[in-house]
Amino acid sequence: MSIGSEPAPSAAMEGSWGQDSASVRTQEACHPIGQAPDPIRPASLLDYVPHYVEIGDLGRGNFGLVLRALDTRPTSQSPEVAIKMLPRGEFIRNYKTYVKREIVHQSSLRHPSIIRLREVFMTPTHIGVVMDCANGGDLHAYITRRPAMRLCEEEARWFFQQLVVGLDYCHSRGVANRDLKLENLLLDSADSPRPILKMCDFGYSKHELNSLPKTSVGTTCYMAPEVYLGYTTYDAKVADIWSLGIILFAMLFGAFPFKGRDKRYIQAVLLGRYAIPPDVQVSSGVMHLLSLMLVPEPSCRCELSAIIHHPWFLQDLPAGAFEMNARLLAEKLQLEDVPYRVNRLVDMAQRLGDAREPVTFVRL
Known part of the structure; x- marks a missing residue:
């Protein structure tokens, strides 16, 4: 299955992830960005939040329409922002858990490889999640623009190193992503010879201080076997x-490792049976690393520390990457009241507001 194609959902994948909190997000296969219910598009951000000037659309995330805008306040150091617009009412009632998680978890992650959330506001019709804007598109689009629809090993390593350093920071903060995929990896520029990668969309993330994950969420072709099969509980970091x-394989080979549909797909995943395209030559080092990660049995799969110390990963790793993580983890974040304020705002957004209702802001 190439990364530019979309597999048909199997019988085990039937149903929309929006049916209930335990449903698999199955209508979103491998390529489309999100499949949330079609949000009502606001007429203009100027209606309620005049300091944001809309300049275009960026597409859809897991939970809503994303707009490009300018923050015209003189105190704004980086005026261009992305704003995810989430319609109040039924939408929030159905997805409030995921909306709260995305805002609370992502606001606690301050790292160059993670999109920074700036603030949340609530108008009478929408919640707006304001974040830094990445102008280079996503990694899936970046790869599919290549003639061979794949990356050379050196470039794949550059992106993979950034992703692992960022994920190490997330896991050290206690947050597992649970929806890592090419479409959720944004780039600061599509034209730079060395684009900076940034993770986004933490709606399905899980914090280790909460209960063990039980729900099958994520995107099918990136989903670990224990998640796909609906284990009663599983380790989200594993x-x-x-x-x-899956991401490293797709970058190198321009295809996803496991083939087939329905039972054949499940069987290939459970056996860890993947084929290497014969026309692509890669090093034995990266093949060894893939063999450590794509292990169906969670208890036998490598830990993140094994990836970090692997010779293939360490080659050409920018100096000071993990020292930077240590410094960032040592910083105290002034976010003690954010979970309470975000929970309160999202709870209020389960109903539509009155047109005279003032806009509420939560600074992150």
Whole structure:
């Protein structure tokens, strides 16, 4: 299955992830960005939040329409922003858990490889999640623009190193992503010879201080076997390692490792049976690393520390990457009241507001 194609959903994948919180996000296969219900598009951000000037659309995330805008306030150091617009009412009632998680978890992650959230506002019709804007598109689009629809090993390593350093920071903060995929990896520029990668969309993330994950969420072709099969509980950080392996494979070969549909797909995943395209030559080092990550049994899958110390990963790793993580982890974040304020705002957004209702802001 190439990364530019979309597999048909199997019988085990039937149903929309929006049916209930335990449903697999199955209508979103491998390529489309999100499949949330079509949000009502606001007429203009100027209606309620005049300091944001809309300049275009960026597409859709997991939970809503994303707009490009300018923050015209003189205190704004970087005026261009992305704003995810989430319609109040039924949409928030159905997805409030995921909306809260995305805002609370992502606001606690301050790292160059993670999109920074700036603030959240609530108008009478929408919640707006304001974040830094990445102008280079996503990694899936970046790869599919290449003539061979894949990356050379050196470039794949550059992106993979950034992703692993960022994920190491997330896991150290106690947050597992649970929806790592090419479409959720944004780039600061599509034209730079060395684009900076940034993770986004933490709606399905899980914090280790909460209960163990029980729900099958994520995107099918990136989903670890234990998630796909609906294990009663599983380690979300270990499931992230499987997704790392899928991403690295897709970057190198322009295809996803496991073939087939329905039972044949499940059988290939459970056996860890993947074929290497014969026309692509890669090093034995990266093949060894893939063999450590794409292990169906979670208890036998490698830990993130094994990836970090692997010779293939360490080659040409920018100096000071993990020292930077240590410094960032040592910083105290002034976010003690954010979970309470975000929970309160999202709870209020379960109903539509009155046109006279003032806009509420939560600075992150």
